[in-house]
Every structure is written in structure tokens, then in C-alpha cells.
Amino acid sequence: MRSLLARACSALAVLTVVTGATAPATASAAPSAPAPAPGAAPRAPFSCAGDILLSAGLETTRLHRGVAVTGGLSFTPIGPPSARYDAIGLNPADRYTYAIRSQGPGWNLLRIDDAGAVTDLGTVGLPTPILGLGAYTAGAFDTAGNFYVAGGSDNLLQRIDVNTRTFTTVTLSQNLGGVDDFTYRGGYLWGVSATGALTRIDPATGTVTVYAAVVPPSVTGYGGAFTYGNGDLGFLDNAGLLRRVSVTDPLTPVFRLLSTQTTVAVSGNVDATSCFVAATDLGVVKTGPATVRPGGTVTYRLRVTNHGPGPSSGWTLTDQIPAGLTDAATTSPGCSVTGGNLSCAGGALAVGAHTDVTVTGTAGPGTPSFVNTANVRGNDPDPNPANDSSTATTRVADLTITKRQEGPATVDPGAKVTYTITVTNDGPLAYTAGDPASITDDLSRVLDDARYNGDARATSGTVRYDNPELFWSGALAPGASATVTFSVTVNARTFGNLKLDNTVVSDIPGSNCPEGSRDARCTTHGKVKAKDKDKAEKPVEDTRKDTAAHTAKGPRD
Template structure:
């Protein structure tokens, strides 16, 4: 039974319908119904108060970490399977207990529209599989919301304008992911079973697994960076940034570019929006010459050339052989296996940041060559300056000058001795 109730607030009249525990608002919008302004945000939805309410958070990239701040107050019910709709700039999700479609506004207000037509209710059985609450969601570029549950090998495609399912995708296998994201025409997630990257073809339903070196765990948050990299957020509080090469090929390759720490949580879901392209560049300074045993210090400068604000970046620098005891004190940086990796936060247009890394020249290599790379969160319209200039450093052997003088004196003495012998004869 639908109970109609009319409310008047100033000049605004809302028709509210109590549908399966959620509110359906019709009529003109309110000031709180404003869409988001996309600046490259990462959003995280979490169940709070024993998962009876849903709380939206907005993420901020920092030096070695990502922090989340609440957006508004908790919703009256718990929602999940969120996605950022690039068509209307709202977040949309599914209420966990009854399958209702919810829209989340820029102030965190959740507005319910009732269960989408054709979406199985939580607890129902489809193909012999019980459908639990919907915890997986992502939008495509056309403004369609793809939702799924971890237990069933199906994806339901929802048109939020009509609040109805327009297609069901039967998958070749249960992907066993906790979230997925659209990128390069595929849906991507991380397997709970073995930590592999899962690629789902939305046209055929084919599910494939690829090893990316991620640890086994529950990755409740999946999103895409503006440049196409994948962000996989483990519920233990680690964000993995992954570069995918040849994503549509039979054998795509994956590289973990960096990790950042964040709050550990359960029952979360992530999404993001794509900000305007931003040109980040990097330059590198270092000594032209050092003596064997001396310290070599490199200075890396990351600069935002615009036109937009950068939400963050990753810097990598493969330290050349011939340096030992490599260390860095720059925030957000670490050295492992002779590779410097740094993550940083917001850089405004014209702003820059500096990183230093040092090592000891051990004399095993006479000439050191070193180049660094910066990779911004957003698409880069000028990738030519993503790699720095090459710093060339000559390592002078210890006591080289005295040894040369001694060798010359010895040679001179030998020459004089030979001359004397010839003169005696």
C-alpha cells in the first residue's frame, strides 16, 4: 500500500511516498538536491551504526596516504553499490535492505526512488542463487548503473531516469569481487579468492582473471583515476594504484605503481569522477662529479603546468647501480629494491613540490645515469615532460691522483734505468 503525504515548505511542494521503507520524492528539487561539482574526487560509502545507516565520505590524496572526510550526515538507511553518474553528476546507489534506488546529492542527502522495476529483491532466488544485498556498482559513460551482488553470477543494468532494469548480463562465472569499476570498456575488480584482477566483458559476460601481484583480501572499493589507472582499496586500509597496459588484449599486463594507506573498514564501496586534464612535469638535479665513498643527492621537482588542479601524483625513480645505503626523508616517499616511490596530494596550477633521495657512491660504477618519472592522477595532455632530464654523475676513484703520480714516477725511473744501462754499454 502506498501512502501519499503532501508537504509544503515555503514555495516548494513535495509528494512523498513511503515505498518499502524508502521515500520517493517527486516534483521540483531543493537546494540540497544540487549535483556534485567534479574535481576528481574519490568517494567512499560505508555502513555505520551497525550498518543501519549509510555515510558518504570524500577522499583526499596526501603524502603516502588517503584521508576521508564525511559528506553530510548519515542517511536514514544503509546503501551500497554506489557509482558516479557522469551524465547528471550525482552519486547513485542501492539501499542494502530492500534494493531501492537512491540518489546522493552534493551535501550527502540520500533520496530514495523505490526498487527499480525488474531488479530482484534482496533475499530472492535467481537461477538457484540467493541474491543478498547489492554491494557492487559502477556507471558507464552513457549514465547506466551496473549493479551486482558478490554471491550471484549476474549484473543488472539500471536506467536511473526510468528506475528500471534495461538488461541483465549473465556472467560466465561468479567474479567473486566486492566492487568493480568501468574502464576501457570493461568492468574491473579484485577477486576475494586469490587477489587476481578480474576483467568482465559487459557485452558478452565473459569473466577473466589475471595475476597482478595483489595480496588476497576483500577489496570493497574500486575506482578509476582520471588517467585510466585502477584504484583498488583493500578493506584493511591499503589503496593500490595499478597501471594496465593493453587492457583489451588477451594478455593485459598490470603494474602496481604505488600504495597509500587509509582507514580500515568493512562494508564500504568506492567510486570517483574524472577531472579535467592536467600537465605535470618533473625535473631532476644532481652532482656532475663525486669521489668514491661520497654521498650523491638527487633533487626532484614536480610542477603543475595546468590547466587544472592536480588531485595527486606518483613519482618513481629507479636508483642506478653503484649507489648504496639509499635513503629519503621526503614525506610520502620510500625506497624498496632500489626504487624510490613517492605519492603526493593536491598541486594547484603553478605549484611545485620537491623530493630528495641520497645514496653513497661505492665505486663499482664509473658513471651514474638517473631519470625519474611523475604520473598524475588526471589525464596528462603533455606526457613528454613526465620523464625528467637524465642526470649524469662521474665517480672519481679514491686516491686516483696520487696513484697516477706514483705510476708516472715509477715509469720515469724505469726509463732512466734503461738509459743508464744502454750508456754503460
């Protein structure tokens, strides 16, 4: 029996509907003695309606039936306590659960029915595991009905024929090294050690492959493993957490940690198995605003719907929040946002029923659009994966301002200098009379060497001057522009610093010219020719680039 610390949650094996049976093992075989005739005939097999079966106990073992609920799993006991057993798995051929007795004479094969009643089928003649705890702790069936068990630390895998109660030994290419449980999926057995590394076992050849850091490390270890109806893998952290992992291809796997859920706290000799056979088409539709202004709130609604034909036993919803959408949060039950990822765990969902999840964030600056995709993963086999994902796109408002000084960059005393400011709504939002676009142009650094001519005009909107600032505001449809022009006349004799520096700003979210912007399109730099030698020596060298026009457009949507 594994220690309480190492077995707070344990071996989950599962009935899956993944195609392909395991080829017969070719490793060395150890003959086994025939078992005695089975005991009393069991009652009904398990319905395989998506429950998860958990066995636990110190001196005796009792079966529990679990169901997915919002945020995790809930268990209730079924059947009376019985002799202690371990390494359980559910046989897809007859839908009974089988286990290895962990006390008493020999390593007897047990059969368990849907009421939790245990039938002792007698000894199989298994050898005692050499390494680890000296007991069989990991168990799983393949799709052909072969029952695989192992001690979790040595390099021997036992394949049991539950009908003849005989076994074959498969020698592995390396020790399992702390894999307390494994599960079958796509021709391989999969298990996780306390380090978070995932181990893949080929039961046909005995080849063991280890993939580092697939799940977070665990102080107490991973005691249980199972396969969801859709092929995802579930690994139980003994501390009471369930890690759900997707595998793109068993032969050349790419892993993704989909969710972390809460499980019930249990103690003692713990093991589990689960059963998913009924097809359920879950789909998700994500909706959100088509447009938003920088700094605005974006709210997405994710609707999970069961399209049938069977009821859903549970589901996981994931959504990677796009970069630039800050302060992402959710108040939906069973959901959390961690490290920019939304993760939700939901319970049963009847045919035709739906549930909604919302997540909000703030549109940060400098992002032209947010493309956001949500994915739903049902616990049950899904006949229509095409509707398992949904994408919403939100464009961010964009206002481009360009200012230029007409004519040469250096002008004579007494010359007239004309400025042109172009304001363009790059969309997608319209600026209206009630919510207009606007700019402010502070002429302070020009008026020490020139005077405003009072001739500001605009092609649309309203322009006004309040010394020393020029203001414009107006409606702009997406794609429309407004042009503002005005002029100054350079002083003939009295000068300031001989520089005509001028910057336009806008407090409209999405503008390229906010206060403090370094966008060259927002500023013009002009100079006044010195009238005499004394004046020519006084101005301080300006290290900024002199230019008369800044009309080049920067990066755009």
C-alpha cells in the first residue's frame, strides 16, 4: 500500500473510445497458474455515463461515484467497504472495474460492479514488484480489454487477460521512476511523476519516453491518471488538484495544460477509474464588441451549448487573453484568470442547455485589434469538434494627426509662416458632434519669435484660438479627414530663441499625439535667420533634427 502522503489521490484508469488496439506484447512472458473459478456473479456493469469512480480507505477500500461540478469534482460513496485493493481500471469489453488486491494471500484479481460489490476472482500469480513500495499501484485497460498493471518504480509491466486470469510480463526500456498511475490513450500508457514530467509507455515494445515539465511539479506526487472521452489526459495531484492536458498526436505528442481543477480531499489507499462512452456535441460561441477605444472596457461572453445527442457529464473552457488586453478578470463560477489565461470547469449540461461565461479587460494603447479565441473541451466523446472553438475580433480606434510647416525650415525675419494640421480617423469608430475628435496646438514656443495672424480655419469642425493655444474639434466618420491651417508672422527686430518649435497634442484615446508623444508627425521645428552678428551668437544649439515637414506616415493598422 502506498503511503498516505503519496496516495492522497490515486490511480485513475479509463474507458475511452480511441480507435486502435494494442498489439500483443513481444517481451518475455512469464507463465501463470490458472485462477480458481470466479465467485458469485456480479450485478450490473457500470453505465459509463461519464462518472468518475474513486476507491479509498486505509484498512478497507470503499468505492465512490464522482461527477463533474462547477470548478471541480464531487464524490458520494457507493457500496460497502471491502478488502483493500489498488491499480483499478475499467474494462471496455464488459464495463466492470477490475483491481489488484493489495493484502491477503497473493495478488488476487478483483471485479467490482456498479453497486461497489467486489468479487474475488482468485490469484493471477503476479510476482511482487521489486522497487518502490512493493505493490501494484498503476492500472489501466487498453481498448482491446487488456489490463496493464505496474509497481510504478521498476521496469516491469504486467499485461493481464482478465478472462483467463493469466499474465504476460513486458520488460520496459527503463524504470518508471515514480509513476504512481498511468492511463491508456492512442496505443500508449501515459503517467506523470512528482517532478511534472510525463512518461509515455509503449506496451507493445516496452519503450519508455519521458517528456519534461508537462505539468507543474507536485510536493505530494501525482497519484491518478485517466483519459477523458475526447482523448485529453487527466492527472490528479495528491494535494487535491486535477490537471487536464491535451495531446495533439500520441506518436509525436505536443502537450498543452488546459486547466487546473479542485478535487475532493481523500486519504488512504486511493485509486480511481472513469468511463465515457455517450457522444455529446458541445460547442462554444464567443461574442464581444466590434470596436473599442484605448482605455475602454472590453467584455466578452462565451456561451457553451450542448447540441446533443447525449447529456454532457462536464466540460473545460479555455481562453488565452490577447496581449494588450490588460486587467483581465472574470466573476463567472468555476472560472479563473491566471497568467493571461481564462480557465473554467463546468458540470453536467443537458441536451439543448447552455451556460454563459464572461471575461473583461481594458484595451491597452498601441494595439490595433484584439483577436480572441475560446475553446471548449467536453469530458465525453465529441462527434463534431468543428464547433469547439470560436473567435471574436475587436478593433481599436485609431486617430492619426500630422503637422507640417509649409515652406523652408529656416525663414527670414518678417516672413509669414503657414502651418497645416491634418486629422484622420483611421477607424473603426466614428467621431460625432456629441463625441468629437479634438486637438490642441500650444504656440508658446513660436510666439517668442512671431505673432499669430488670427487666420485659423478648418475644412470641417470648429477651430478657435485662446492665446497661446489653438483648438479644433469636430465629427469625423471612419476614413474621413479634417485639415486645419493657420499662420504666424516672424518678428522683424525683436526675437526670442530664433526657434519655431511647435507640437500638437490630442487627449483622444488612440491618437498618435498624446501628451508627451515622441511621434515626429506631431511636431515641427523651424528656425529664424539671425539679423545681425550679436543675435547669431546668442541662440543655444538645438540638438533636435531640423525639418520643415513631417508628413511620413508611421505604422498603420
